Amino acid sequence: MRPESPENHTDMFAYYFQLGLRSLRRNPVLTALMVMAIGFGVAASMITYSVFRAVSGNPIPAKSERLFTPQIDSWGPQQNIQGEPPYALNYVDAMALMRAHRALRQTLLYPLWLSVSPEGGRSLPVGANGYAAYGDFFPMFEVPFRYGAPWSAADDAHHAAIVVLSEALNQHLFGGADSVGREIVLGGHAYRVVGVAGHWDPKPRFFAVWGGSNGFQRDPADFYLPFTRAIDLKLDTAGNNSCRGKPDFSGWEGWLRSNCVWITPWVELEGEAEAARYRGFLESYAADQQRAGRFAWAPNVRLRDVMQWLDYLQVVPPESRIALVVALGFFVICLVNTVGLLLAKFMRRAGEIGVRRALGAPRRQIYAQYLVEAASVGLAGGVLGLLLTALGIGGVGVLFKPQIARLAQLDFPLVGLCLAVAVLATLLAAFYPAWRAAQVQPAWQLKSH
Amino acid sequence: MQIKPILAALRRHKAGTVLIVLQIALTLAIVCNALFIIQQRLAHLSEPTGIDEANLFVIANQWAGGSLSTAQIDAQIRADLAALRQLPSVRDATPSNSYPLRGGGWDNFVALTPEQVEPTSDAAVYLGDEHLLDTLGVKLVAGRNFRADEVGAIGLRENVVPSVVIVTRELAERMYPGGAALGKPLYAMSATPSTIVGIVERLQTQSVEAWQAAYAYQSMLWPLRQAWPIGLYYIVRAKPGQLDAAMREAPRALYAQSRQRILDPADGGSFAEIRRRAYDSDRGMAILMGVICAVLLAITAAGIVGLTSFWVGQRRKQIGVRRALGARQRDILGYFLTENLLISGGGVLLGVLLAVAMNLWLVVRFAMPPLSLAYVAVGVVLLLLLGQGAVLAPALRASKVPPVEATRSV
Numbered sequence: 001m002r003p004e005s006p007e008n009h010t011d012m013f014a015y016y017f018q019l020g021l022r023s024l025r026r027n028p029v030l031t032a033l034m035v036m037a038i039g040f041g042v043a044a045s046m047i048t049y050s051v052f053r054a055v056s057g058n059p060i061p062a063k064s065e066r067l068f069t070p071q072i073d074s075w076g077p078q079q080n081i082q083g084e085p086p087y088a089l090n091y092v093d094a095m096a097l098m099r100a101h102r103a104l105r106q107t108l109l110y111p112l113w114l115s116v117s118p119e120g121g122r123s124l125p126v127g128a129n130g131y132a133a134y135g136d137f138f139p140m141f142e143v144p145f146r147y148g149a150p151w152s153a154a155d156d157a158h159h160a161a162i163v164v165l166s167e168a169l170n171q172h173l174f175g176g177a178d179s180v181g182r183e184i185v186l187g188g189h190a191y192r193v194v195g196v197a198g199h200w201d202p203k204p205r206f207f208a209v210w211g212g213s214n215g216f217q218r219d220p221a222d223f224y225l226p227f228t229r230a231i232d233l234k235l236d237t238a239g240n241n242s243c244r245g246k247p248d249f250s251g252w253e254g255w256l257r258s259n260c261v262w263i264t265p266w267v268e269l270e271g272e273a274e275a276a277r278y279r280g281f282l283e284s285y286a287a288d289q290q291r292a293g294r295f296a297w298a299p300n301v302r303l304r305d306v307m308q309w310l311d312y313l314q315v316v317p318p319e320s321r322i323a324l325v326v327a328l329g330f331f332v333i334c335l336v337n338t339v340g341l342l343l344a345k346f347m348r349r350a351g352e353i354g355v356r357r358a359l360g361a362p363r364r365q366i367y368a369q370y371l372v373e374a375a376s377v378g379l380a381g382g383v384l385g386l387l388l389t390a391l392g393i394g395g396v397g398v399l400f401k402p403q404i405a406r407l408a409q410l411d412f413p414l415v416g417l418c419l420a421v422a423v424l425a426t427l428l429a430a431f432y433p434a435w436r437a438a439q440v441q442p443a444w445q446l447k448s449h
Numbered sequence: 450m451q452i453k454p455i456l457a458a459l460r461r462h463k464a465g466t467v468l469i470v471l472q473i474a475l476t477l478a479i480v481c482n483a484l485f486i487i488q489q490r491l492a493h494l495s496e497p498t499g500i501d502e503a504n505l506f507v508i509a510n511q512w513a514g515g516s517l518s519t520a521q522i523d524a525q526i527r528a529d530l531a532a533l534r535q536l537p538s539v540r541d542a543t544p545s546n547s548y549p550l551r552g553g554g555w556d557n558f559v560a561l562t563p564e565q566v567e568p569t570s571d572a573a574v575y576l577g578d579e580h581l582l583d584t585l586g587v588k589l590v591a592g593r594n595f596r597a598d599e600v601g602a603i604g605l606r607e608n609v610v611p612s613v614v615i616v617t618r619e620l621a622e623r624m625y626p627g628g629a630a631l632g633k634p635l636y637a638m639s640a641t642p643s644t645i646v647g648i649v650e651r652l653q654t655q656s657v658e659a660w661q662a663a664y665a666y667q668s669m670l671w672p673l674r675q676a677w678p679i680g681l682y683y684i685v686r687a688k689p690g691q692l693d694a695a696m697r698e699a700p701r702a703l704y705a706q707s708r709q710r711i712l713d714p715a716d717g718g719s720f721a722e723i724r725r726r727a728y729d730s731d732r733g734m735a736i737l738m739g740v741i742c743a744v745l746l747a748i749t750a751a752g753i754v755g756l757t758s759f760w761v762g763q764r765r766k767q768i769g770v771r772r773a774l775g776a777r778q779r780d781i782l783g784y785f786l787t788e789n790l791l792i793s794g795g796g797v798l799l800g801v802l803l804a805v806a807m808n809l810w811l812v813v814r815f816a817m818p819p820l821s822l823a824y825v826a827v828g829v830v831l832l833l834l835l836g837q838g839a840v841l842a843p844a845l846r847a848s849k850v851p852p853v854e855a856t857r858s859v
Contacts, residue, residue, distance in 0.1 A: 004489050033751045040744050043841050078566055115513030115681060115711055124704075125513035127711045187678075188515010218715065233516075236605055236679055246563070248610050255606040278564055318815050319730045322486070326479060329807075333475045337752035340468040344759030399733035437463065 012365070020373030024380075027345060031232060033376065034341050038381025041334030042422045043388030044327040050393060050414055051400060052231060052324045055216070056316045059202035063142065064306035067206075068267050068275060070097060070282055073300035074259055079244040085300055086242065087210040087313070093285075096136070103267035104274075105136040106423030108227050110263050111208060113238035114187035116173070116222075128169060128186065129238065130223035131208070132230035136198075138164070140268045141207060146170070148180035148195030150355075159228040163191035169222040170196045172423040180370045187231055191225060203407055204315045206306050207266055210240060215315045216403045237262045241433075279303045317404065335429045342377075344431040346370055350440050357442035370434040371427060378426025382419040389418055458764075465756050466792055473796025473832055478803035481828040482811065483738040485820050488581065489648040490731040490738075498549040499617075499651030499666070501586025502724070504540070504687045506548045507717035511680035514709040519604030522676040525707060526602075530578075533683060539689035539699070543577040543681045546675045546719070547655050550727035554655035557637040559669070561624060565636070570623050572616070573654035573661075573668040574673050576603070577684075580680050582615070582649065584686045590618060592631050592647035595672040602676040610639040611671045613648035619666035628694050637669070641665045654838070657727055659816070680710075682717060692719060746835055753839035757785065757859045761847040768847055769854025778848040785844035786837060793836035797829045 024031040034443070058064050072083035080086065099144045115125045136151035137143070143428030149171075151162050163184065170179055170193075179193045222408050234252045243260040281302070285449050304312055306410030346353075353366060390410055397405040435440050478824075490785065495580050510529075526544050529700055531754030533542040547554035555576075558568035575581070576588060578600040595613065603609045614635060621630035624645075652668040654661050659695070675681040683703075687695035696719065761768075768781055808820035 004677065022535055028610050030755055033755055037751070040748065044741065044744075060461070113511070115511065115515075117514065123713055124708060127511055127513075127713060185515075187513075234605065236677065237678065243638070246636075248640065249606075250608050252602075252606050254608075269801055317730065319734055322811070322815060323734070326483065326738070326741055329479050330477065333479070333745060334748060336468055336472045336475065337748055340465060340472070340752050341755045343464060344756055348759060348762065383747050399737050401729045 009266060012368065016369045016372040017376060019369060020055045023345075023349075023373055024377065027348075030341055030345055031380075034338050034377050035380045037334040037337045037341075037382055038378060038422055038426055039081070039384030039388055041331035042382060042385035042418055042425070043392055045324075045331045045421070046385065046389040046414060047392035047396060048320070048327040049417075050323040050389075050408040050410070051396060052316070052320045052407070054203065055404060056361045057203075058307060059204055059206045059310075060141065060306060063140075063268075064206075064313075065332065066268055066270065067140065068303045069271055069309050070265050070285055071302040071304070072280070073297070074261070074281060074295065075244045076234065076295065076297045077300075080300070083300075085302055086261040088240070088242070089263045089265055090259055090261050091256040093262040093313065094265055094336045097265055097267075100285070102278055103269055104139045105268040106266070107134040107137040108263050108265050109133040109137065109207065110227075110230075110237045111239040112223075112225070112230065112233070112235055114223075116169070117185040117188070120317070126172075128222035129217075129219060129337050130166075130225065130233065131220050132227040133224050136194075136229055136268075137224065137266075140266065141202075143200050144198035146196045146198045148193070151194050156226055156228055159232050160226055161189065161191050161229055162194045164195040164197055164224040164227065165193055166197050166220060166222050167199055168220065169253060182255065186223065187224070187233075189250050190259055197224075208239070208264060209315055210264060210311065210404050213248050214313070214317075215310070216401070218403050223280060225356050231256075275303060275305075289429070291443065317400070319400065320404070323399070324347060335425055338377075338426060338429040339432060342374060343436060346433045346437040349437075353437055353440040354442045363438040366438040366440075367434050370437050371430055374426050374430030375423055376436065378423040381420070381426060382422025386415060386418050388415070451676075452787065452791070455784065455791060456665055459788065459791070462760065463583075465760065469753060470796040471790050472749055472752055473793055473836065474798075474800035474803050476745055477797055477800025477828050477832050479805050480742050480831065481804040481820065482807050483742045483771065483825045485808070485824045486817075487501075487738045487742075489737045489818070490735040490823075491532065493731050494728050494735075495674075496653070496657065496665070498547060498653040499585075499587055499649075499653065500653075500720075501686060501718055502558055502688060502720035504692055505584075505586070506685055506687070506692065506699075506719045508683040508685065508699060508703070509680070509713040510683055510703065510714035511711040511713060512678060512709065513711050516800055516855055517601060517678060519607075519676045522604075522678065523602040526681065527674060528702055529683065529706050530580075532706050533685055534580075536695060536698045536702055538687055538695040540686045541580050541584040542685045543581045544657075544674045545581070545684050546574070546685055547574040548682060549653040549655060550720070550721070550723050551655045551656070552727060555800050557669075558719075559620070559624065559638075560636040562570075563640045563642070564809075568638075570620070570667060571664045572620050575652070575670050576673045577670060578672065580672060581670055581672075581684075584669045584684050585652065586686060587652050588650040589615075590648050590650050591628075592645070592695050594647060595670075600672040600674065601833040603673045605677050609673060609840060610637060610641055611643055611673060612641070613646045613669040613672060615627060615645040615649060617652050617666055617668045618740070619644065619651070619667060620664075621847075622649045623664075623667060643671075648656035692718055693810065741854060744837055746831070749832075750835055750839040753789070754843060757789065757840050758768060758846075761785070761843045761850075764847075765850050765854050766857070768850040769852055769857070772850065773855040781848040782844050782849070785847055789836050789840040789844075790833070793833050796836075797832055800832070801825055801829065837840055 067375050071085040073080050074090055074093055075086055112130050112132055116128045118125055132155050135151040201220035205217055209215040241260055241262040248256055249255055249258050269278055282301040283299045286301050289295040311377050357426055393408050394412050396408050530542055555574040556571055557574050559570055559572050560568045578596045579595045582594050599613055625633050630645050633645050635645055636642055654668055685699055804825055811817045812819055
């Protein structure tokens with residue numbers, strides 16, 4: 001046995017590592033059991049975590065606390081959603097908020113579905129999905145631009161026939177060239193291209209959670225056009241429309257005057273003070289409506305920021321949360337199992353430990369030796385876990401809806417996390433067995449040999 | 450079999466014992482709940498739609514090319530339907546706004562009187578013409594089908610409430626319990642009544658998600674063609690065994706009528722496809738839980754094998770002494786089996802508590818139904834058997850320890 005000098009740490013570490021590997025080879029079955037337990041445990045946790053991370057993340061971290069969606073109760077206590085205002089605005093209230101213009105930036109939006117006429121009339125038309133919005137939409141949500149720029153407030157005011165394309169639709173229609181100034185036909189109406197957005201598809205799509213696959217839409221948006229123009233052309237919403245009472249209207253104009261909600265508003269507010277002021281404005285607007293006899297109830301308004309809104313609409317699918325919890329429970333059991341197996345493995349070598357202790361090795365060294373051995377088991381488990389995670393993420397489409405499964409990715413942080421969790425968890429599991437090993441009484445062990 | 454010496458020996462192996470107890474308890478908690486989730490999801494998966502799924506498919510037809518009037522769109526729809534119904538492989542076809550398992554769609558509150566503020570219930574709205582019943586293959590159990598002259602068109606954002614309506618038995622019973630619904634009025638968010646002229650046996654609503662569970666089979670059929678600029682669905686019923694042919698021929702027939710349309714390949718399709726899409730997350734959850742259960746039981750068994758082997762190795766000398774003093778192989782085997790039964794017994798006792806606690810959390814957090822005790826019982830038996838099975842190999846090895854072991858190296 002080599003001399004044990006506490007000064008020579010790296011040497012001892014390497015030596016313990018070798019000892020560990022040798023010991024692992026001595027009981028291949030036990031070792032395989034431990035490595036597999038850790039591998040499966042860490043892989044199950046990582047796969048479900050990768051999905052959970054994707055669906056529960058903040059889609060716009062830099063601004064999420066400055067973006068708010070106002071809600072106004074236009075249905076009243078008998079017909080609202082258990083005391084909460086409807087999830088969207090009707091046309092009358094939406095336009096009133098826009099006219100008041102109390103926010104730094106503001107937009108209304110609703111989803112559209114339009115046909116794109118093929119060039120030259122040869123191939124079949126294709127469908128495209130997009131949003132009707134105000135020009136503030138783009139700076140508010142930090143939409144990157146490949147070509148051109150957002151449209152202006154004047155364009156909104158003039159109900160301009162203009163459009164911002166996504167990179168994908170620009171690729172489809174113009175082969176990716178700078179199409180600013182060109183014309184396209186959507187749903188039978190011509191629009192002039194003013195900009196092409198770069199790749200932009202926040203997940204969840206926080207600004208269109210209500211009535212849009214709960215924020216996990218199948219395809220990214222293809223185009224954006226002015227809200228005012230869309231209303232002129234009577235472009236129907238491709239999203240939800242929810243009414244109360246006995247709607248007695250017929251046709252487009254009647255619908256705009258009805259209590260049907262279908263428009264999502266967003267405002268950008270600088271800081272808490274301004275948010276409080278805006279909340280006050282919503283209160284006073286609702287109070288005005290009550291006084292005017294439009295609402296027969298006291299003001300009931302909300303102003304939720306991005307994360308509060310996602311939380312309120314329960315965007316994280318319960319499946320992904322249950323799966324994560326079950327996988328973590330599974331990992332805990334794997335660790336308990338590892339504690340037992342390590343204990344068996346270490347205590348089997350009580351005689352060996354007795355000899356080392358009798359030759360003068362302090363308890364610290366015994367600790368170190370067995371923790372290093374455990375860490376090497378953990379590392380092996382982590383590598384196995386990584387392989388299983390990669391396989392699992394490839395097959396995660398079996399477990400979740402495709403638009404959610406697609407979000408799970410094995411990236412660099414996940415690889416690091418997987419290995420780190422495997423090693424740290426195994427070390428944690430090894431503390432008690434290593435402590436027991438270090439408690440071995442040299443004299444007692446030597447006696448029976 | 451004496452239990453006292455076993456307990457005395459276990460006291461010498463506190464750590465190992467506690468670990469196995471803990472592992473069995475946690476495994477039981479997870480396995481019970483996982484089995485329960487699997488059963489729930491599978492039960493959900495097999496809920497019937499009430500329609501002739503084997504022969505049905507759906508075409509998501511969106512209009513292209515811009516502003517058409519309601520009359521123009523309606524004329525196109527009628528021409529399309531005539532073309533579809535003429536196909537040799539097609540039995541019948543209907544226009545509609547939606548289809549079962551679509552994932553959501555048009556719902557209306559329903560009430561018994563026009564003055565009622567609090568609605569009686571909620572119901573899914575399916576639009577169609579006089580071919581709707583035959584196309585879906587739903588069974589009319591009372592009353593009559595729509596007449597061709599009752600079918601109209603509904604344009605963009607028009608608020609048309611038909612004077613006649615066909616409802617499912619579930620909705621009929623909800624509105625007028627005791628089979629008295631036929632001929633009665635129903636107010637679907639309107640001041641004017643719709644008379645119930647027919648009752649069909651069963652037709653599922655458009656979503657199978659939890660939010661629609663309260664009225665899962667409350668549907669009503671309206672005699673309307675959806676002539677909206679955005680488009681509509683064509684539901685087509687193929688003749689028996691000719692689904693593939695019909696699915697090939699139908700799009701061609703529609704394009705022959707007009708090319709100003711988009712048939713969305715990601716929406717609709719055969720009902721096998723639609724069913725698969727609708728239950729994606731349920732099936733996924735059942736698979737995940739199944740895999741986790743299997744791996745978990747394997748790992749727990751492996752843990753028991755590992756620790757028991759260790760104990761057998763440690764006690765070879767004592768086993769030898771017992772054998773030398775006259776214990777039979779059977780006695781040694783029995784000792785380890787009983788020891789495992791005691792440990793597993795402790796594990797499952799703790800596990801039952803954990804399983805119920807975990808279920809309570811799921812009930813509160815995810816509104817799951819409470820765990821039925823049958824699953825706990827199944828889990829307990831499963832884990833006790835697993836423990837006995839896992840301990841068998843090391844215990845047999847222990848029983849083979851020769852009495853001469855007692856004389857070695859003491």
